[in-house]
Amino acid sequence: MRFIETWTPATLVATRDLSPAIREFLIKPDDFNGAAYPVGSHINVAVTINGQPETRSYSLVGEVDARGLKIAVRRAEDSRGGSRYMWQLAPGARLEITQPASLVSVDWARGHYCLIAGGIGITPIVGAAQALARRGASFTLHYAVRSRSDAAYLDELAALLGDRLVVHASDAGERLDLDALFASLPKETLALFCGPMRMLDAARHAWIGAGHPLPDLRYETFGSSGSLPTETFRVRLKGTDLEFEIPRERSMLDVLNAAGHEVMYDCKRGECGLCAIDVVAVDGEIDHRDVFFSDHQKHENTKICACVSRARGTITVDTLHRADAV
Ligand code: FES
Known part of the structure; x- marks a missing residue:
């Protein structure tokens, strides 16, 4: 739905x-x-x-x-x-x-901006860099990649940004130190981030650790990145005999909706939280891949964003859908 x-x-x-x-x-x-x-x-x-x-x-x-x-x-x-x-x-x-x-709002009146991209996370950051360059804004783009040969849009960005582009290639020993970077930024900085989930977790901790307000770190990630490998898992529905297999290539949201369970959704990117459903038991481990829940909520494991998050083993959920109530 x-x-x-x-x-x-x-x-x-x-x-x-x-x-x-x-x-x-x-x-x-x-x-x-x-x-x-x-x-x-x-x-x-x-x-x-x-x-x-x-x-x-x-x-x-x-x-x-x-x-x-x-x-x-x-x-x-x-x-x-x-x-x-x-x-x-x-x-x-x-x-x-x-x-x-x-789903990302940008306040264009800041004194400084920091753009951070991890790997293919460069895709939304290219437009942000172009927009900031066009406005004559003060900013730096930090681009973390495995190697320069694996980095998309490097030449275009280098031509556009000059020394406002800093590439951190891990195979050249140039790892991005988020703690040091964020500690060096003026307090009015707005940061725009896109990268894998683990890097986002590190960025959020480093951002708060450096004393910046969390709302000033705007981010996107991609639902395919989690802390566990993408593998088949099982979902049981509370109070029924129903159990579903969620194969690697399908989301829990799609499997439940295809079976008529009417889980609501909007973004399908782990951002809006509309698809969140209650978790009542976990036999295994949940891999929260959304950016909607806080670290604390993820740790509690009482809800899961069905569009992107996955699991290892079997989880029991309550979709609140009752076929006999329709
Ligand atoms: S549909 Fe938006 S978080 Fe799942």
């Missing part, structure tokens, strides 16, 4: 390999009018995984481009299948996508 979702047909116009594992996709909606979209916008793309319709959410890269909408996808063999689907597409392929939408 979803509130607002407007899908539009589109064509994959071109692809470009940015690194051996990252491919850019230029997608033109049939009704494309070149309208600007907010920083941090993403689109959903309808994909087919093991014959099942699914959706995947991708950040738009950069500010609006007259040729269409750009996304970049890292091919991840251990992922839930979205990247494999995207990588087999060839120019000319027809797609269904949603309109650009952003």
Whole structure:
């Protein structure tokens, strides 16, 4: 059950390999009018995984481009299948996508900005860097990558930002020290972060540790990154004999909704919290992959964001849906 979702047909116009594992996709909606979209916008793309319709959410890269909408996808063999689907597409392929939408708000009147990207998390940060550069704002982009050869958009960013771009390549021993970075920032700094969940956890702790207000750290992450490997797990429904297997390539939300359990959702990115359902027992371990719950709430394990979070073993949940009450 979803509130607002407007899908539009589109064509994959071109692809470009940015690194051996990252491919850019230029997608033109049939009704494309070149309208600007907010920083941090993403689109959903309808994909087919093991014959099942699914959706995947991708950040738009950069500010609006007259040729269409750009996304970049890292091919991840251990992922839930979205990247494999995207990588087999060839120019000319027809797609269904949603309109650009952003859940990140940016206050453009700050004295200083700090952009932090981890790996493929650079995708929404490119547009933020372009917008800040265009406004003449004071900012630095810290880009953490495994190696420079694996980093997307490095040349474009270097040309745009010069010494406002700092690359931290771990294979060159240039690890990003978030504690030192955040301690060095003026107090009015607004930070925009996108990276994997573990890096976000570290960023949140370092941000608070440096005495900055948590709302001044705005972030996005991607639901495919967790602290446990993506594997099949089982979900039991409280008070019933029903038990579902959640395969690697599907979310708990999609499995429950396909079975008629009417779990509400909106973002499908672990950001809005609408899909949260009650957990009544855990036989194994929950891998919270959302950015909605606090560390404390995640530790309590009494709720789970069904769209992105996963588990090892079996969990028992209460969806509050009662078939006989309808
Ligand atoms: S649908 Fe938004 S957090 Fe799950």
